[in-house]
Amino acid sequence: MANLSEQKRFEPSQAEPRIMEAWLESGLFHAPASGTAAQNYSIAIPPPNVTGALHMGHALNGSIQDVLIRYHRMRGTNTEWILGTDHAGIATQTQVEKRLVEEGSSREGLGRDAFVERVWEWRREYGGTIIEQFARLGASCDYGRERFTLDEGYERAVRQVFCDLYAEGAIYRDNYMVNWDPGSRSAISDLEVEEREVTDTLYSIAYPLADGDGEVVVATVRPETMLADTAVAVNPSDERFSGLVGRRVIVPLTGREVEVIADDYVKTDFGTGALKITPGHDPNDFEIGRRHGLEELTAIGEDGRMTELAGEFAGLTVAEAQGEVVEALRAQGLLRAEEPYPHTVPFSHRSGERIEPLISLQWFMRMDELAPPAIDAVRDGRVRIHPESQARRYTDWLENIRPWCISRQLWWGHRLPVWYRGEETWVGMGEPEGEGWVQEEDVLDTWFSSALWPFATLGWPDQTPEMKAFYPTDVLSTARDILFLWVARMVMMGLRFTGDVPFSDVYVHPVIQAPDGRRMSKSLGTGIDPIDEIDAHGADAVRFGLLAMASTQDVRYSRERVEQGEALATKLFNASRFVLLNVKSGAPAELPPAESMSVEDRWICSRLQRVVQETGERIEAFEFSRAAFGLYDFVYGELCDWYLEMVKGREFDRELSATLLHVLRTTLAMAHPFIPFVTEELWDSTPGTEGLLAGAAWPQVDDARLDPEAEERIEAVIGAVTELRSWRSSAKVAPSKVLGAKIDSPRLDSDRGMVLRLARLDEDGFEGEVTAAIPVPGGTIEITAGDAVDLEAQEREMTERRRRLEGEIARAEGKLANEGFTSKAPPELVGAEREKLERLRDELAAL
């Protein structure tokens, strides 16, 4: 460590890499796979995308998890933070494809095997980046046990789960309506779809009756899909159409005759009351079609272009086809109305393209048997969600869960363990015996493998020592947006395959928004790179800042909070310097017995006990913001502003040295989970420490050191000094000027020396006319200031004081005169109010 007497602040850039290395070498981050999960503490990190870069959410979540991990490790628990990355199917494939296009190549040009090999290369080159970025934060993950959702063991777990679920019929293949993403050319799940507000045109189109006896007018925003219409539907109770049900109409442009059917889904008060039914291209129509056994036609292909069914429109894009269809209808005089129509439309979360609902042959997973146990686990408290309000979102979603489309038409991911040969289908851990088997081309939705994360990372399906030691994990800390995508699915899979919940607590952390309140996003240009912030302010500062921001709600990124953290690190550094440069060498490692300690020593120890206790409780209650501020307040307020100042008048003997060192060591240990680097650095220079702080014990709370008497006395001293300083400042007394004083307060009697020194007063100099009498706890202090005081300012100050006191007295009197208050409020409160009134009157009299 650099020379303490010269360095005036902690230098993160030179200290952090060195300290991180020491931590890594120590092996402290690696927990032996011994003991049981009940004894041990473990967290599985939400695996970041392997191609990703650290964003603010990661930084916040990393800070939160590291506080928990470091705290429990210091508590002496065998603690493991399971690390790894996610192969992130679509995101990664897109990124590599983009690179290929830049090179003038393409996925198709390369072919599947070469492409996948190319992605692995990419992963080898860039996959370590985000892990290194986590390390910059000081995250104490087990870097030696890093897992990847596509590594060999993991793949085995995925296959096992797939095969088991297939065997029991929960996984099946079906022609079904899916969200087709023309951007990634793949089906995606409901959760990957986002609704956006769009203004389309609502067209009213006349469908002539087949017998020539009139027409039915339907309303649609997608006229091009009429080419695949197979019915027109009306509400059975709609009298306007009562005679029509069962009759046939002609779908214009196609000449196809379809039936008018009755279905409750159709609203009578919307549009024209008649609905064209396109089972092939609309999710609702699909449901209606299945209910009525309608034919499912396809006019739009997976390439987003019209199929042969579209006749003259075949080959056009959907948008082009819409225009042409409308023109053709207009030409035939069948277009009855067009009006602008704002509504919400599904878009792909990944590619940003408009979803094309299509019927397609996909693999699905039934959720109706997996969901109820996962609901129960939260209801009966085996999984606790914090904050509690999120639990309802979780259960609501699970209660309305629908089949999950798990196949993706991608190349990067877990290829389904399914083989076909003619009409035969084989599902198993490996390729079947015999010739001619062809493996399914599709891969699994990335979230399918992520759902196994807490146990697949520990060697499941084998009963490994790691499984025994760390499963179930303790806490899962994550952002709100993946409560369904990931958390709920982990609970379901965990219960189904291990028989146990994957974690006992879910902490849903806030979202950090951009300073202007918008979403932090790269595309909006609103992102702030945590690594830049670490470079500028240090990892401790960023951690503290993020934790301080992380109250229960969403919050705008506040650079000030980070700077507050930076200031805390500097403050702690300088306070430590003060202690370390002044203590006597060879001071005892033990705290002196309370009987031989001065009142301020007993006070700071007492306060320290309380803050240690509180900090631990707040960490365990996931109240990180309160914990961080509590720590800050203690260090700045009680420790530096008061205790160290009080101590300055004293000789640094062995006892004081021992006390100072004890207080320093305890403070460093307590602060370590929040600001690990600076505390580790200082720990190294502090006598009486051994080894790394990261491996040291969390401070023992010792009730015997609680000292209400000392707390009351020092409270009085602080109160008096504050009053005196305030008076000095408003009376414009030069800060360095020592004034004469006479203390008249029994409460301050034993501690008069401290009061005098901190307020720059001197009892021997008390002579001449009394300039002011300052009310202090327990009495007054008279001051003789001679001409050192600005009399006018002093008089103004006194008048102002009197005015304020009179106001407060009036208020207290009013309150006590209110019979409702004296008779109904708790007696101790009324008593306190009476005492207060008396005290205020005394103070006024003293003035």
Place this chain on the structure above:
RNA sequence: GGGCGCGUAGCUCAGCGGGAGAGCGCUCGCUUCACACGCGAGAGGUCGCAGGUUCGAACCCUGCCGCGCCCACCA
């Protein structure tokens, strides 16, 4: 359309039934022998609006206004 949350000092946020708080910013003062990335002292708020409950409301209830997020199959 439903659900959740938020509107408190110039800014970002705590507080959630008994005398309005923090950080930053602002003003005044201070080279006080750890720290000027510091220290001390201040200014600044009808706690979104309107009702209600209560002896007492920023805090509980109702309504309204504004903002955000999530869920949802009216073409």
